[in-house]
Amino acid sequence: MPTGFLRRSATTAAIACLTLAGSLSATGAAQAAADRIRLGSTTDATRAIWSGPAFTMNGSGGVVPASMQRAVNNIRSGTGSLDVVVLAGSSPSSGSRTPECDTVMALAGVNSCTTWTLTRARDANNSQVNADIRNAEFVYFAGGDQCRYAAWKGTALESSVESVVAKGGGSGGGSAGHHINSSVVYDACRGSVTSGEALDDPYDPTVTFTTGMFTWPHYASTVNDSHFVARDRMGRTMAFVARALQDGLTTGGTAWGVGVEEGGSLYLDNNGLATQYGDDAYVVLGDHRPEQATPGQPLTYSNFKIWRLRPGSLYDFAHRPTCDYYLRSVTDGRPDGNLYSGTPDAPCAS
Template identity: 75%
Template sequence: MSPSRNPRRLSVVAATAVLITLAPIGVAAAQAQVTRIRQGSSTDVSRTAWSGPAYTMNGSGGIVTATMTQAVNAIRGGTGSIDVVVLAGSGTTTPECDVITGLAGVNSCTTLTLTAARDGDNAQVNTDIRNAEFVYFAGGDQCRYVAWKGTALEASVESVVAKGGGVGGGSAGHHVNSDIVYDACAASTTSAIALDDPYDRSLTFTTGMFRWPNYANTINDSHFVTRDRMGRTMAFVARAIKDGRTSGGKAWGVGVEEGASLYIDRNGLATLSGPSAYVVLGDHQPEIAVAGQPLTYSNFKIWKLTSGQTYHFANRPTCGYYLRSVNAGVPSSSLYSGTPVTDCSTTPPPSGGSSFAEVEPNDSRSAANDVSGNTYPLTVTGDMKSSTDRDYFALTLNSQQTLSVSCAVPTAYDADIYLLDSAGSTVTRSVNDGAGADESASLTRSASGAATYYLDVEAYSGSGTADYTCTVTKS
């Protein structure tokens, strides 16, 4: 938990700023929990298409104008303007919107302060979010933010990304935007505590809240170098792998320093603005990660980024890292710098493929995640949030082209796959019985011209946040 919203008198930047206190649904105004302050235009932008998604991942709570400007321009495609919503769990000031409203291409910025979990179901809150094109999670306490999991707010934020908008956050808001969230709901941990016992009560996690395209299997951390958090991120990564919270037995920690920001474009390419950021990969089981004992984990792969450098989350690199280990709770020296491995000859980089993590809601053909613009082979990841969950992915197939799908299903549930034509009719399917039973299917388009097809992954029984992984090829 890293407080970053400094209490001060309300600063009103735009003449049209409006302060409204909103009552939760079914609660009298005297008991209101939500504060709404809108700056800029009082009318939302109306437009049928946007050019994102785009993301900003900030190491501290404040807006970094360089990456925020990149996100605004990417979403609006260089023309028009967007509406922004800032979500906060506490405070009475508007430091984020004070900066955002001064940027070119911004129509309005609304600060929503939610002080109770049930505020995630507030009607006005969700209307504001769905009408926005960018949602920024402020600093503060990420435990307040994960309490919104399962409320209408979760789906509303996901709808912004699905329509081509974007999300971001700083400090606690950075944490909540990763696939696995260190929620700090019991206590805030340090590197020393986490390495001494990776199952200490202060290490608690929330999964299954947000999963952004190309950003699967990540755990964010903030204030990274200033507060010496490399050690605890190592423990987060080891826990994620040991507890089976990731797909493929790998986890990536993403630590961003104070004042720094990663801008991630729609293709998964991250570019750093500011001092430094680190990507920490664990790609094997920890040697020792048990309650009450110090962590032992060999050869974390660490990429250090400085301003202007990039990391591709869609095609994650296989060299350019340096190695560091933890032995009986004691980490290697010089955790924040090292000589990178530059020879990729023994581990060739991906051969043009890409990855895509599902974005809810995608429970119907009309709401399908469009993966037609990705490169193939394509790795699709997602999960069955409920025993009735259905995940749809749309792609294009040319005449005489063969589509093949092979899905690895976790043991938490039984899932089936269907390949559908453009009208929604089942062309072929794979319905192997049993939790953890893998599925595969293929079809060939014999008609002339190109057409849309759908991969439909359906829960047959069971549910959970463990990822399925589908490899999709076209030949």
């Protein structure tokens, strides 16, 4: 099962109450490769100026209402309404066909929400898909398989999402959708890796990355991870950070892991200030190359700097802090303490 896989489940909605636009397919097959469902207004909102960008980075696949409402409010400056597009690589196995949009449509200030399910890489060049994205003000990547999303690199869809952010809209996602929004993407195209496996060999064949897709304002040199505490993923995030440094995947000699727990959402505003919602997140800084990161050998890395962000915590990605972190080291693949809790070695001055 690819990492970040999450069944996009929700309580069954009354489909008769939905505004439903039919499936589109370039081949005209009975089972459409590109499937479209639109809820809300059939006409897009129009406005010259939007006040984002804004981003939501979620630890599990579902939309977190509090952080999403804040993104909507900030992008529209608290007035008028906007349009949202949800991108998915597969359909839900049960329940509503539009679980993310069901949540989004209950928020204030939303004009419409369109779910696109794209099962082939070439669907990312579908003209209607890209028209909907470019006319939207927020794009949400659903949970699923981030390898499918990484296959959209270099397509019209990538440019369309970037255009939404550039006009003052936003982007985000949950689980696999969280992964794809970092500048270094753990793509899981060769399968999932556990923390133990990644620490025993950071060059395990399942540790593969996609770079050069999205680099959002104030969020450079990041590698995201999801379901963080529930699936014990701190160790593998440490390995990802070490690999990013060793292989030169980030700039400035630093790499930042951002792990969000299930039910958590890291909201990032247009000034680079992040607020944590729902459940915890962790920021993991590597600021030097690893002492040992060699194929077939366990990781050795001294003094990862770790910030634990509880709900309500702030973290400034524009001016990344130099205090309030705790330190953890890994020697021959073995951590030196509790990875998820610690007393700050460098507390901020009160």
